[in-house]
Amino acid sequence: xxxxxxxxxxxKSPNPFWLASAPPTDKEYNVRRAFDAGWGGVVWKTLGEAxxxxxxxxxxxxxxxxxxxxxxxxxNNIELITDRPLEVNLEEMTRVKRDYPDHAxxxxxxxxxxxxxxxxxxxxxxxxxxxxxxxxFGCPHGMSxxxxxxxxGQVPDYVGQVAHWCKKHSDLPVIVKLTPNITDxxxxxxxxxxxxxxxxxxxNTINSITSVDLxxxxxxxxxxxxxxxxxxxxxxxxxxxxxxxxEIARDPETAGLPIxxxxxxxxxxxxxxxxxxxxGNVQVxxxxxxxxxxxxxxxxxxxxxWMDEKGMTSxxxxxxxxxxxxxxxxxxxxxxxxxxxxxxxxxIQCGRCYAACEDTSHQAISMSETRVFEVIDAECVACNxxxxxxxxxxxxxxxxxxxxxxxxxxxxxxxxxxxNWTTHPNNPGSCAAE
Amino acid sequence: xxxxxxxxxxxxxxxxxxxxxxxxxxxxxxxxxxxxxVAADRCYFCHDAPCITACPxxxxxxxxxRQIATGTPEAAARTILSQNIxxxxxxxVCPTETLCEEVCVREVAEGKPVLIGQLQRYATDxxxxxxxxxxxxxxxxxxxxxxxxxxxxxxxxxHRLAMHGHDVTLFDAxxxxxxxxxxxxxxxxTVDDFAQREVEWxxxxxxxxxxxxxxxxxxxxxxxxxxxxxxVFLGIGLGGVNALGLDGDDMxxxxxxxxxxxxxxQTSDVATLPIGRxxxxxGGGMTAVDAAVQAKLLGALNVTLVYRRGxxxxxxxxxxxxxxxxxxxxxxxxxxxxxxIGNGAVREIEFEYTDDDxxxxxxxxxxxxxxxxxxxxxxxxxxxxxxxxxxxxxxxxAGRTSISGIWAGGDCAAGxxxxxxxxxxxxxxxxxxxxxxxxxxx
Numbered sequence: 001x002x003x004x005x006x007x008x009x010x011x012k013s014p015n016p017f018w019l020a021s022a023p024p025t026d027k028e029y030n031v032r033r034a035f036d037a038g039w040g041g042v043v044w045k046t047l048g049e050a051x052x053x054x055x056x057x058x059x060x061x062x063x064x065x066x067x068x069x070x071x072x073x074x075x076n077n078i079e080l081i082t083d084r085p086l087e088v089n090l091e092e093m094t095r096v097k098r099d100y101p102d103h104a105x106x107x108x109x110x111x112x113x114x115x116x117x118x119x120x121x122x123x124x125x126x127x128x129x130x131x132x133x134x135x136x137f138g139c140p141h142g143m144s145x146x147x148x149x150x151x152x153g154q155v156p157d158y159v160g161q162v163a164h165w166c167k168k169h170s171d172l173p174v175i176v177k178l179t180p181n182i183t184d185x186x187x188x189x190x191x192x193x194x195x196x197x198x199x200x201x202x203x204n205t206i207n208s209i210t211s212v213d214l215x216x217x218x219x220x221x222x223x224x225x226x227x228x229x230x231x232x233x234x235x236x237x238x239x240x241x242x243x244x245x246x247e248i249a250r251d252p253e254t255a256g257l258p259i260x261x262x263x264x265x266x267x268x269x270x271x272x273x274x275x276x277x278x279x280g281n282v283q284v285x286x287x288x289x290x291x292x293x294x295x296x297x298x299x300x301x302x303x304x305x306w307m308d309e310k311g312m313t314s315x316x317x318x319x320x321x322x323x324x325x326x327x328x329x330x331x332x333x334x335x336x337x338x339x340x341x342x343x344x345x346x347x348i349q350c351g352r353c354y355a356a357c358e359d360t361s362h363q364a365i366s367m368s369e370t371r372v373f374e375v376i377d378a379e380c381v382a383c384n385x386x387x388x389x390x391x392x393x394x395x396x397x398x399x400x401x402x403x404x405x406x407x408x409x410x411x412x413x414x415x416x417x418x419x420n421w422t423t424h425p426n427n428p429g430s431c432a433a434e
Numbered sequence: 435x436x437x438x439x440x441x442x443x444x445x446x447x448x449x450x451x452x453x454x455x456x457x458x459x460x461x462x463x464x465x466x467x468x469x470x471x472v473a474a475d476r477c478y479f480c481h482d483a484p485c486i487t488a489c490p491x492x493x494x495x496x497x498x499x500r501q502i503a504t505g506t507p508e509a510a511a512r513t514i515l516s517q518n519i520x521x522x523x524x525x526x527v528c529p530t531e532t533l534c535e536e537v538c539v540r541e542v543a544e545g546k547p548v549l550i551g552q553l554q555r556y557a558t559d560x561x562x563x564x565x566x567x568x569x570x571x572x573x574x575x576x577x578x579x580x581x582x583x584x585x586x587x588x589x590x591x592x593h594r595l596a597m598h599g600h601d602v603t604l605f606d607a608x609x610x611x612x613x614x615x616x617x618x619x620x621x622x623x624t625v626d627d628f629a630q631r632e633v634e635w636x637x638x639x640x641x642x643x644x645x646x647x648x649x650x651x652x653x654x655x656x657x658x659x660x661x662x663x664x665x666v667f668l669g670i671g672l673g674g675v676n677a678l679g680l681d682g683d684d685m686x687x688x689x690x691x692x693x694x695x696x697x698x699x700q701t702s703d704v705a706t707l708p709i710g711r712x713x714x715x716x717g718g719g720m721t722a723v724d725a726a727v728q729a730k731l732l733g734a735l736n737v738t739l740v741y742r743r744g745x746x747x748x749x750x751x752x753x754x755x756x757x758x759x760x761x762x763x764x765x766x767x768x769x770x771x772x773x774x775i776g777n778g779a780v781r782e783i784e785f786e787y788t789d790d791d792x793x794x795x796x797x798x799x800x801x802x803x804x805x806x807x808x809x810x811x812x813x814x815x816x817x818x819x820x821x822x823x824x825x826x827x828x829x830x831x832a833g834r835t836s837i838s839g840i841w842a843g844g845d846c847a848a849g850x851x852x853x854x855x856x857x858x859x860x861x862x863x864x865x866x867x868x869x870x871x872x873x874x875x876x
Contacts, residue, residue, distance in 0.1 A: 068475040068476075069476075351482055
């Protein structure tokens with residue numbers, strides 16, 4: 001079985017699966033149980049300044065969207081940072097780290113935009129023995145109205161400044177947690193790096209309204225007839241998170257900057273995907289909130305099996321493996337021609353591929369009197385929609401046309417050589433040699 | 435000692451009140467809201483779905499299931515009822531395993547179809563329990579139509595005609611409307627007087643005058659209907675019952691299964707119904723299974739269903755056969771009754787094994803029988819009917835008979851498959867043809 005031991009910016013943990021700073025990590029009881037269940041690390045629920053703690057709403061604080069069979073696909077929350085006294089959290093963190101020295105324990109921090117505040121909180125958390133700090137520049141609700149969280153994370157200069165203060169006032173490794181509620185994720189990542197941060201983690205939650213109560217005419221979760229936008233997470237945000245992780249991983253200015261991947265990690269497969277796009281480890285919240293801490297067992301066994309199958313012995317071998325293959329559109333090979341192929345033995349004749357193609361795409365699937373569905377190669381542009389809507393896995397596949405054969409749609413011979421848009425004759429800016 | 439399953443003879447009260455209640459409770463209780471959502475989520479919303487094609491009434495099944503999944507079972511019910519006004523009964527009695535659910539792509543993929551029948555019941559019950567009748571009657575056309583037979587075909591026809599503004603007089607020979615829905619279907623498939631409730635709900639459309647205890651040929655003549663109405667629809671079913679054709683067919687203890695089932699449906703207390711200890715049912719259709727299963731549920735010790743051909747030829751579906759087996763009914767195939775043995779009352783019945791072509795094999799056996807139910811088919815009764823095709827009324831498209839102005843549908847018409855849902859479709863389609871004929875509408 002593959003060794004899952006992880007070292008992330010010098011912080012060791014038994015595996016790369018950490019619990020993200022969130023409701024599950026708000027107190028000692030939870031964190032002990034999480035470690036006992038197998039989680040490799042925990043980012044403690046975000047701490048604020050000393051003094052009277054924040055308060056949360058007393059109505060519902062989560063909203064959700066569902067797939068079939070009420071499978072939870074997306075969760076949003078309007079919960080703030082920890083609403084327990086700073087001293088209590090620090091005492092509990094100290095005890096937990098003492099009892100679980102081999103597990104990663106990270107302090108998540110959120111204080112106002114002034115150096116003294118950051119210096120003071122760093123001084124307090126260092127005494128807990130924690131392995132590092134994560135700067136919460138991400139929360140998009142509540143705290144952002146007070147100039148913290150994403151309100152700071154959306155200003156790259158602030159991100160760099162705070163990272164700098166933290167490195168100046170503490171020897172602890174510093175992870176900057178980024179908000180996705182920004183146009184170009186690379187800018188705050190660059191600022192974090194320039195400020196001296198050891199790593200970035202992303203994504204925090206996305207501004208969202210999950211649904212509207214159609215009787216009350218109010219967003220959900222609804223508090224006394226009103227709703228506020230929350231932070232969206234869960235499987236639904238994974239594609240957005242994967243892209244943002246990849247953007248940072250392949251940006252020359254931030255290439256090599258360690259990344260902790262967050263956003264909808266639900267299975268070992270999700271974790272592996274984040275890591276191939278450059279994440280050194282992953283952080284999980286919604287999967288644990290949906291299924292309990294036990295889900296980590298599947299993540300551990302699944303990643304181990306996959307690594308064994310790939311002949312990998314260390315999680316570091318996964319990191320960044322897909323980054324070189326993540327390119328700009330213009331670099332894609334226009335001479336790569338595929339056609340959809342339907343496995344008639346696997347087909348259950350639901351006809352969804354036909355409806356999708358006939359109504360919304362290229363009229364490239366025929367339907368016989370006896371419900372046999374076949375691809376019309378002369379019309380198929382290989383868009384993949386039929387594959388995506390087919391309910392049977394591997395029933396429809398995209399098969400590459402051999403070089404030298406003629407694409408019946410275009411009448412052109414499939415070229416063997418790679419050629420992209422930059423050299424295409426239709427491109428006004430084409431730089432093809434005359 | 436109290437009577438029980440071992441007590442000889444044909445007696446009532448073999449079971450405890452609790453057992454009777456349990457045995458005659460709903461075969462498939464209505465799905466609750468959660469169950470319905472889980473079941474609805476499994477539908478793939480197929481294109482030109484096979485289930486629609488398999489439904490004799492062409493209900494848009496993917497659409498109504500999607501309407502359930504999105505929290506609008508009332509809209510789902512409208513989708514169902516616009517095609518099949520008796521969607522509530524059909525949801526209970528349709529052999530879905532040989533219709534929509536047989537061709538469900540999830541049956542193909544996983545051997546587990548979407549629960550179409552139960553979802554249909556969920557939707558129609560939701561609407562009907564709310565007391566909503568979702569259709570309104572068009573302005574009166576002044577046309578008068580006689581519908582004979584208030585079974586599924588006649589009710590369907592009458593409703594569709596009334597909806598289009600015609601005035602319908604609906605005749606039935608029995609004391610209550612509903613036809614086989616009321617008198618011919620096993621109790622556990624339609625509990626809580628559903629057949630009557632459905633008729634009352636259906637009649638809310640207005641424009642239908644119900645005349646019960648009116649038998650065609652006795653109380654009303656076809657000629658008088660022809661002269662008194664603008665059109666006539668015959669949905670008279672099959673009133674006669676085939677006989678065994680053996681000596682002793684009239685012995686005590688021999689009954690027609692349809693009468694047994696009708697009595698069961700009309701009784702207010704099944705504990706008062708006498709049932710034999712050793713019951714033999716002869717036949718292989720739904721009626722035979724309904725009789726056999728209910729004999730068992732009434733407390734008979736031994737119930738044997740004997741069919742002259744092989745299992746694959748039985749009209750009762752595999753589901754029905756399995757249901758019978760699960761209740762303890764023994765099924766014997768390839769055996770034909772040869773003699774009824776007894777002295778005034780039946781004591782035994784002798785069968786001979788026959789091959790698939792019904793040729794005798796010479797091998798015989800006897801079954802102890804204090805009660806025998808004949809379920810070997812029903813036949814059309816009544817004289818001066820339109821021309822027949824075989825033993826049923828000949829019909830062309832949309833139920834037109836040999837006589838202009840007379841339509842027919844349901845079990846009495848040739849070509850159907852003796853299913854409730856088919857009768858509903860035929861009644862509906864005849865109504866549309868009558869409407870088009872009388873008004874010139876297309």
